[in-house]
Amino acid sequence: xxxxxxxxxxxxxPAGMAAAIEASHAGLKVLVLDQAAAAGGQIFRNVGHxxxxxxxxxxxxxxxxxxxxxxxxxxxxxxxPLAQVWNIEPHAQGFTVAALIxxxxxxxxxxxxxxxxxxxxxPMAVSGWEKPGVMTAxxxxxxxxxxxxxxxxxxxxxxxxxxLLLAHQYRAAGVTITALLDTTPRSNYWRAIPWLIAGLSxxxxxxxxxWLSLVQRIRVPYFTNVADIKIVGHIGxxxxxxxxxxxxxxxxxxLVLLHQGIVAQTQMAQxxxxxxxxxxxxxxxxxxxxxxxxxxxxxxQVAGDAGAIGGAxxxxxxxxxxxxxxxxxxxxxxxxxKKMLYQALALRICQLHWARGLVDRxxxxxxxxxxPTGTTLVCRCExxxxxxxxxxxxxxxxxxxxxxxxxxxxxxxxQGRQCGLNLGxxxxxxxxxxxxxxxxLSVRPPLSPINLxxxxxxxxx
Amino acid sequence: MTASAFSRLxxxxxSKPDTCRILLNGIEHQVPVAMSVAAALLYLGQHVTRxxxxxxxxxxxxxxxxxxFECLVTINGQQNQRGCMRPVSSNMxxxxxxxxxx
Amino acid sequence: MSLPNPVPKAEAYxxxxxxxxxxxxxxAYGLIQKQPQLRILVLDGDDADHRASVGNFGLIWVQGKxxxxxxxxxxxxxxxxxxxxxxQQLSQQSQIDLAYQxxxxxxxxxxPADLDTLSIEMAAMAQHTHGKFEYQVLDRAAAMxxxxxxxxxxxxxxxxxxxxQVNPLYLLSALHTAMQAMGVEYRARCPVDQxxxxxxxxxxxxxxxxxxxxxxxxxxxxxxxxxDMHLPVSPVKGQILITERAPCGxxxxxxxxxxxxxxxxxxxxxxxxxxGLDDSTNLAVMQTIAADAVALxxxxxxxxxxxxxGALRVMSPDGxxxxxxxxxxxxxxxxxxxxxxxxxxxxxxxxxxxxxGGAAPPQQTLIEAMNNDRFCV
Numbered sequence: 022x023x024x025x026x027x028x029x030x031x032x033x034x035p036a037g038m039a040a041a042i043e044a045s046h047a048g049l050k051v052l053v054l055d056q057a058a059a060a061g062g063q064i065f066r067n068v069g070h071x072x073x074x075x076x077x078x079x080x081x082x083x084x085x086x087x088x089x090x091x092x093x094x095x096x097x098x099x100x101x102p103l104a105q106v107w108n109i110e111p112h113a114q115g116f117t118v119a120a121l122i123x124x125x126x127x128x129x130x131x132x133x134x135x136x137x138x139x140x141x142x143x144p145m146a147v148s149g150w151e152k153p154g155v156m157t158a159x160x161x162x163x164x165x166x167x168x169x170x171x172x173x174x175x176x177x178x179x180x181x182x183x184x185l186l187l188a189h190q191y192r193a194a195g196v197t198i199t200a201l202l203d204t205t206p207r208s209n210y211w212r213a214i215p216w217l218i219a220g221l222s223x224x225x226x227x228x229x230x231x232w233l234s235l236v237q238r239i240r241v242p243y244f245t246n247v248a249d250i251k252i253v254g255h256i257g258x259x260x261x262x263x264x265x266x267x268x269x270x271x272x273x274x275x276l277v278l279l280h281q282g283i284v285a286q287t288q289m290a291q292x293x294x295x296x297x298x299x300x301x302x303x304x305x306x307x308x309x310x311x312x313x314x315x316x317x318x319x320x321x322q323v324a325g326d327a328g329a330i331g332g333a334x335x336x337x338x339x340x341x342x343x344x345x346x347x348x349x350x351x352x353x354x355x356x357x358x359k360k361m362l363y364q365a366l367a368l369r370i371c372q373l374h375w376a377r378g379l380v381d382r383x384x385x386x387x388x389x390x391x392x393p394t395g396t397t398l399v400c401r402c403e404x405x406x407x408x409x410x411x412x413x414x415x416x417x418x419x420x421x422x423x424x425x426x427x428x429x430x431x432x433x434x435x436q437g438r439q440c441g442l443n444l445g446x447x448x449x450x451x452x453x454x455x456x457x458x459x460x461x462l463s464v465r466p467p468l469s470p471i472n473l474x475x476x477x478x479x480x481x482x
Numbered sequence: 483m484t485a486s487a488f489s490r491l492x493x494x495x496x497s498k499p500d501t502c503r504i505l506l507n508g509i510e511h512q513v514p515v516a517m518s519v520a521a522a523l524l525y526l527g528q529h530v531t532r533x534x535x536x537x538x539x540x541x542x543x544x545x546x547x548x549x550x551f552e553c554l555v556t557i558n559g560q561q562n563q564r565g566c567m568r569p570v571s572s573n574m575x576x577x578x579x580x581x582x583x584x
Numbered sequence: 585m586s587l588p589n590p591v592p593k594a595e596a597y598x599x600x601x602x603x604x605x606x607x608x609x610x611x612a613y614g615l616i617q618k619q620p621q622l623r624i625l626v627l628d629g630d631d632a633d634h635r636a637s638v639g640n641f642g643l644i645w646v647q648g649k650x651x652x653x654x655x656x657x658x659x660x661x662x663x664x665x666x667x668x669x670x671x672q673q674l675s676q677q678s679q680i681d682l683a684y685q686x687x688x689x690x691x692x693x694x695x696p697a698d699l700d701t702l703s704i705e706m707a708a709m710a711q712h713t714h715g716k717f718e719y720q721v722l723d724r725a726a727a728m729x730x731x732x733x734x735x736x737x738x739x740x741x742x743x744x745x746x747x748x749q750v751n752p753l754y755l756l757s758a759l760h761t762a763m764q765a766m767g768v769e770y771r772a773r774c775p776v777d778q779x780x781x782x783x784x785x786x787x788x789x790x791x792x793x794x795x796x797x798x799x800x801x802x803x804x805x806x807x808x809x810x811x812d813m814h815l816p817v818s819p820v821k822g823q824i825l826i827t828e829r830a831p832c833g834x835x836x837x838x839x840x841x842x843x844x845x846x847x848x849x850x851x852x853x854x855x856x857x858x859x860g861l862d863d864s865t866n867l868a869v870m871q872t873i874a875a876d877a878v879a880l881x882x883x884x885x886x887x888x889x890x891x892x893x894g895a896l897r898v899m900s901p902d903g904x905x906x907x908x909x910x911x912x913x914x915x916x917x918x919x920x921x922x923x924x925x926x927x928x929x930x931x932x933x934x935x936x937x938x939x940x941g942g943a944a945p946p947q948q949t950l951i952e953a954m955n956n957d958r959f960c961v
Contacts, residue, residue: 056548058516058569063547070516074491105567110866119867128867141549153530153542154487160546163566168514168521169494172487194491256540257529276487286549294864401544402551404536413757416764419604419772420631426638427757429847434551434562434828434890439544460632465891466865469548470564473827473852474885477875479867535829535848562828562888 023481025114026052026099028347029131031106031289034062035086035333036325037137038093039340040347041100047348051098052129054120056105056469060093061086062139063159064333066166069094075169078194082333083166089337107467109134109292115320116293119479121471126479133320133350135343136290136308137336140283140326143305144439145179145390146407148397149252150279154259158187158280171196172276176261178202178250179280181384187278188241200272202247202263204281206387213383220379222372244270248389252277281386284442285327291464293318299457302381303330304391305442306461312367313346314339322347330381335373342366391446399447400440402433410444414451421448421462434470437462486527490514502572513570520546520553520565523578531555531565531578597623597769597793600786602776602807604628605637606752606924607931608799609759613674614936616766625791626763627774629800634819634863636801637756637924639895641824641853642845643838644684644748644926646717647691649904651705654712655953656904660923661713662950663930664746670929671750677765678758682750683846689747690722690731690837692738692880699723699740706742719744731836737879741839749838751846752925759928776800779810781913786811795915797939801898802861804920812912814956817920819861819896822854823869825877827887834883841880850887852877863894897922900959907935907954918956 028044030037033055045051053060061068065086067075076084093100101122108119115132142159149155158177164170174197177184188201213220244265251262260273284305287297296317300307307329314322324343325336345363349355355363393399393407400410405428413427421444424430430444431437437444441462449459501512506526513522520543523531530540531553543553546566553565556577565576601612604626612626629635646664650656664686671684693699699721709717720726720743727741728734764770779796780787786796798807798815808815829848843851855869870892878885898920900906905921917939921927927935937943938951 056567067516072494074494078491103567108865108867108870110864117867141547142545150544151534151539151541153540156543157545160544163546164488164521164524165491168517168525169491170488170521170525171491173489174487257542401541402536404534416761417770417772418760419628422631423638423772426753427760429753432891434554434888435549436891438549463632465893466870467889467892470562470888472560472886472888473825473874473878476825476871476889477878477885479871561886 023130026050026129026131027351028052028133028135028344029054029116029118029129030135030137031118032062032136032138032325032327033057033060033093033100033102034137034139034325034336035064035089036327036336036340037062037135038089039337040135040137040324040344041098042092042096043341043344044347045096045098047353049348049351052131053098053100054104054106054118054129055100055102058102060090060100060102063163065090066163071166072169075166078190079166080190085333105469106289107469107471109289109468111293121469121475124475126471126475128479128481130482133347134322135314135340135347136321136323136327137325137340138286138289138327140285140330141438143281143284143386144442145279145281146393146397146399146443147250147252147279147390148395149254149258151398151401152252152254152256152258154254154257154275155252155277155279158184158278161278162187162190165190165194173197174199174274175276175278176200176202176272176274177278177280178204178247178261180205180387181280181282182380183283184280189236192240198241199274200242200244202250202261202265203243203245204247204250204387204390205245205384207246209383209385213379216379216382219376223376223379248387281390282384283326283330285330287461288436288438288464288468290316290321290323291461292466292468293321295321297461300329301457302378302385304385305330314343315346329374331374331377335370338366338370338373342370391443392450393443399443400428400430400433402435402439403429405430405440407447410447411451414448417452420460421445422460424448425462431462436465484527484529486525487529488524502570504570504573505575507577515570517570518546518566519555519557519568519570519574519576522570523565523576528578595791597625597791599624599795599797600788600791600793601626601797601799602779602788603799603801604760604770604772605635605799605801606756606759606928607801607919607921608797609756609763610924610928610931611797611799611919611936611939612768613759613763614932615939616763616768617932618936618940620766624768625793626768626770627776627788628770628772629775630773634802634861634896636895636898638753639822639824639893640752640925641840641851642749642752642843642925643689643840644686644750645689645840645923646746647689647719647742647744648702648705648709649923649926650712651708653902653904655950657709657712657717659905659930659950659954660926661717661746662934663927664748666929666933667748670932674758674762678761680754680758680761682754682758684748684750686746686748688743688745688837690727690741690743690839692727692734692741692839692841694737694739694879696739702742717744718746733881733883735879735882743837747838749843750925755925755928776807779807781811781916786913786916795939796917798916798918802896804918808908808918811910811916811918813908813910813916813918814959815906815908815918815920816956816959817898817900817906820899821857821859821863821894821896823857823865823873823892823894824851824853825870825873825892826851826890827884828890830887842877849890850884861896863896865892865894902958905954906956907938907951908956
């Protein structure tokens with residue numbers, strides 16, 4: 022007979038770990054599926070095996086993941102690392118989650134799901150971004166955390182806290198930062214001013230991040246209000262061209278790291294037909310939730326950056342709150358103290374999201390980056406340019422899904438993760454419609470790669 | 483392959499200081515264990531991971547977290563595996579040049 | 585919510601085509617080509633609607649179609665024979681390469697009994713078409729000669745040189761491009777709730793027309809009733825898997841089980857499920873499709889799955905098209921069919937002639953044999 026879990030958590034980042042700890046200690050049968058080799062998510066990646074030099078460069082916030090990881094590893098839950106969830110669908114007793122583990126596709130069944138697979142970086146489609154030698158700032162940080170690899174020299178481009186934090190970390194590691202190209206539009210600063218007070222109530226670590234970011238300006242060659250970034254080179258990147266304050270520049274570099282904030286990974290929730298809505302402040306699709314991460318589909322919750330982007334601390338709190346709500350539904354009467362804690366957590370989560378308003382407004386993506394033009398590739402997998410997309414959108418196509426059918430954009434192996442948002446922006450622009458009306462790309466399984474042989478032989482747990 | 487654009491942190495010491503033997507395009511290398519295949523390629527100065535099936539242009543990993551599908555390589559005979567999602571292991575064979583498929 | 589394009593009051597058209605999928609687009613394209621002065625409006629639904637046109641397999645298929653229905657057998661063959669010229673003209677007009685190929689098709693049989701059943705059907709088709717339908721029954725060895733690499737499970741196959749394939753998405757895109765270039769007005773996101781029959785002509789929302797062609801897929805059943813037409817169509821779900829690109833030439837022929845696209849990807853399909861309007865994929869069916877594909881051709885097992893989807897076929901009770909003229913409301917037509925790709929050339933050609941009242945008598949007889957009388961007791 023199939024084993025049925027009470028709570029299946031996808032993702033072992035701060036949200037997933039916190040939820041699993043809470044739920045398993047309350048006696049629920051919990052399974053955590055995580056794609057990485059070690060728990061921690063992107064933020065606490067490799068925190069269990071990092072060395073002193075890495076910790077020194079990455080700063081004290083990274084170390085905050087250690088006690089969480091220890092508590093997770095000690096929690097009475099099943100945990101499967103290197104498990105690639107490729108399909109989720111309804112099952113008579115809840116949900117079937119199919120994951121590829123060590124080359125075998127295994128179907129797990131659970132009555133309730135928590136989607137906590139985090140976020141990805143907002144794609145930054147600039148001319149030449151497909152060249153070798155162009156990566157994301159997140160990739161740079163992953164290489165630092167997981168492999169202690171740092172570049173010898175780099176140009177950083179874009180906007181957002183992660184880009185600035187990475188600049189700080191790279192400087193601490195002795196990396197030559199040839200230039201930092203800040204694409205934050207000047208108007209964002211004005212827009213953010215009313216949120217300064219909210220920002221002041223951010224957690225200390227975040228405030229420090231903001232401070233550090235200001236410091237970068239005097240410590241590295243820093244260009245503001247940067248536009249028209251083009252990465253040029255014969256095979257790989259050789260230089261980056263851009264304009265700043267009305268002047269054209271060309272900076273030679275073999276490595277460019279791009280970043281413009283992060284967006285939630287909504288694909289899993291979409292396969293379960295959870296409702297999404299457009300968040301105009303965060304400029305991304307977001308899974309609709311009511312209290313404690315409950316999505317529109319009964320039995321499916323979301324926590325952490327997979328829901329509303331909020332960072333590690335919020336993710337941890339949301340994971341815990343979601344688990345508490347799940348425990349509540351087993352019928353166990355919670356103690357008075359638990360109920361108080363629940364309320365306090367919920368309040369703190371609201372407060373932290375409010376405080377985040379500053380960052381969200383300050384680092385909204387520059388419009389020129391959302392609506393690329395000309396030969397700039399929008400869909401890297403199928404090699405579809407911005408001009409091709411705009412042409413089809415202007416001929417009055419029904420929306421992004423028809424656009425995908427007509428252009429192949431979004432049909433490649435990344436399944437529209439790198440182009441989906443920009444397809445939406447380009448359709449909205451060409452057809453004069455607000456983003457909220459342009460639906461997101463439909464998600465088609467598999468959520469991660471599986472071959473026909475593996476699919477043919479998939480089996481129940 | 484060229485000189486790597488990446489190097490390891492100064493004074494880097496891991497709890498697992500071992501290296502393992504891998505075959506990259508048939509040539510033997512030693513790389514630190516626990517690195518992802520994609521990281522190991524950068525470490526070895528292999529800055530191109532595949533030839534793009536449509537444009538026939540060279541490509542390399544963008545995100546290193548499993549969402550861009552640009553670091554697809556052949557691992558132990560299995561084509562089009564995301565290098566960033568697989569830790570290197572002893573005697574692993576990695577092929578970056580596509581064999582007609584991608 | 586307002587319409588995307590503000591509509592002036594009482595716009596008058598010669599034709600409104602309800603539905604901008606393969607059937608509606610082919611009809612609109614056919615009409616405007618035959619009479620360029622016509623004012624034609626195509627009303628299309630939402631991006632997220634059920635769209636058989638973007639979920640189908642891309643075959644231009646003759647084998648087996650209408651083995652128990654002579655008119656359909658002849659119509660399918662005629663449709664496939666019209667395709668080469670249609671493809672050439674359409675790609676020229678739209679500047680879109682349709683990836684049309686008529687290299688022939690194979691239908692694989694996994695048991696000798698299946699092969700026998702198929703052979704009987706083919707013989708019937710040949711008889712209905714007076715020998716114009718060409719085919720060969722291949723035993724395992726003969727099938728292997730045409731398509732190396734077949735699995736042990738394959739008992740044989742039917743080969744017909746008249747089958748072919750196309751990129752169905754580019755076909756739809758090309759029809760949209762070409763019809764608009766010739767003056768058809770296309771409006772997306774205009775779902776049609778009600779077609780009102782006027783004293784003469786029809787009204788939809790604020791738009792009027794002399795004629796209306798219902799090409800709305802599964803919605804034809806509902807809309808047909810408004811114009812006193814019985815159009816009994818129901819959804820039959822098909823799930824399709826598509827792999828990463830494989831070396832071109834891995835598959836030499838199209839088949840309903842496996843097709844290699846011009847890009848190199850392998851399409852694997854498709855199931856026949858009666859699940860109402862649910863078009864989601866599910867694991868058990870995907871697994872069966874994958875297992876069948878690997879049984880047909882073991883080398884496919886290494887190919888990564890890139891995408892899978894479910895789509896709803898628009899099926900009449902006997903699987904053949906329904907071409908219906910409303911007997912009560914002159915100028916109202918219902919066009920229902922599952923084979924929007926195979927019959928695209930026929931729809932843009934003889935069917936459009938028929939809609940305009942100018943079909944040659946034999947064509948007229950053929951088309952009118954496919955009206956809904958066959959479902960009325």
